[in-house]
Amino acid sequence: MYHRNIVDVTRFKLSLPCDVEHVSSFRFLSRIRYTKWTMSDLKQKSDSYWKEKLTLEQYKTLREKGTDIPFTGSLLRNKESGIYTCAACGTPLFASDTKFDSGSGWPSFSDVLEKGNIELKEDHTGGMNRTEVVCATCGGHLGHVFNDGPTSTGQRYCINGTALNFKSRGNT
Numbered sequence: 001m002y003h004r005n006i007v008d009v010t011r012f013k014l015s016l017p018c019d020v021e022h023v024s025s026f027r028f029l030s031r032i033r034y035t036k037w038t039m040s041d042l043k044q045k046s047d048s049y050w051k052e053k054l055t056l057e058q059y060k061t062l063r064e065k066g067t068d069i070p071f072t073g074s075l076l077r078n079k080e081s082g083i084y085t086c087a088a089c090g091t092p093l094f095a096s097d098t099k100f101d102s103g104s105g106w107p108s109f110s111d112v113l114e115k116g117n118i119e120l121k122e123d124h125t126g127g128m129n130r131t132e133v134v135c136a137t138c139g140g141h142l143g144h145v146f147n148d149g150p151t152s153t154g155q156r157y158c159i160n161g162t163a164l165n166f167k168s169r170g171n172t
């Protein structure tokens with residue numbers, strides 16, 4: 001059986017035109033390089049770039065540090081299994097199994113999906129001392145994090161729904 005599998009793979013490769021494999025891997029690598037360039041460049045993008053890319057509501061939240069009106073937006077009560085991504089750049093930010101109902105009116109999470117995907121910044125606006133949560137890829141404002149979370153992490157990531165997109169488990 002093992003031997004037959006090897007033969008099958010070899011036949012498959014031989015049936016391809018000789019340059020196909022080379023061309024597709026070249027394209028693949030080019031795409032990765034392009035993606036990396038785009039990611040590192042996103043923080044330098046102009047206001048007009050984001051105005052074109054985002055809805056007015058998303059722009060106000062992500063680029064002007066706006067705050068959603070509490071108890072609005074479809075993601076607040078979303079209980080589907082999946083991943084919450086940055087609405088501006090698609091970076092995966094939060095998993096559905098860390099989402100909880102904080103009663104605050106904003107989508108709340110007990111932890112981030114990957115530490116490197118967000119940045120935390122001191123925020124003293126409005127006479128308050130808060131910790132701002134920012135997308136590490138595009139610099140977009142997401143919300144704030146507080147140390148009064150009800151779960152073992154003790155964290156409450158209070159995130160604007162307009163700053164997020166949702167990918168259900170079936171679509172990932």
Ligand SMILES: [Zn+2]
Pocket residue numbers: 086087088089090091135136137138139140
């Ligand atoms: Zn982003």
